[in-house]
Amino acid sequence: MNLDPSVRDAVLAAVPSLRAFAISLCGNVDRADDLVQETLLRALANIESFEPGSNMPAWLFTILRNLFRSEYRKRRREVEDADGTYAQSLKSQPEQTGHVEFQEFRSALAKLPPDQREALILVGASGFSYEEAAEICGCAVGTIKSRVNRARARLADMLSIESVEDIGPDVATRAILADSTSR
């Protein structure tokens, strides 16, 4: 195998986004970087199966996801509270977006079922199309769409993001308070 410079550049160009995806999957920077390293080793060992001119990021994301999935299944047997450890490890991340608003968002994101979180990130942050995300996850396009929708809905619920009802509860609370104090 001889690594074409253009292929090497394409691989390197995908690394920042691969890391962001890996961190979102395992919630831990060190583990994520190990996962990226494993992904690169696997990819380069199988570079002949990459069709020149096809979608390099999608190819690498697929490898990374599959590696994570097989590792995750293994770990799940070892660690019962997989979601709890995920949420905890998130807190130890170095982050620029570290203020309260983002911390709430991170912990809400951590509470999503892994399938939904993954779909939302691929489409909403990595910038893949629904079709590409479906290919990466090995499922139907409709499945990705419904996962993304459910993920958004649950995040909106958890974070109490409302469009128009925002003032609703407050008004009701004030009404009740006013009512009880007038007696």
Added chain:
Amino acid sequence: MDTSSSSPTSARAQGRLGRDVQAKIGNQLRAIYDDVVKEGVPDRFVDLLKRLDQKDEKGSES
């Protein structure tokens, strides 16, 4: 945890979130994602690819 199919009755669970809500979620999601992307390519991965390349030149494949 079996919360994966919760609250199917609410309108938002059916994907009818307002555009403003979707935009807010999207912005926060991209912000934390781009935080990592902005870190660029850590040296360990540049070195890794360099190492693998050199290994190839010597013809000692693993």
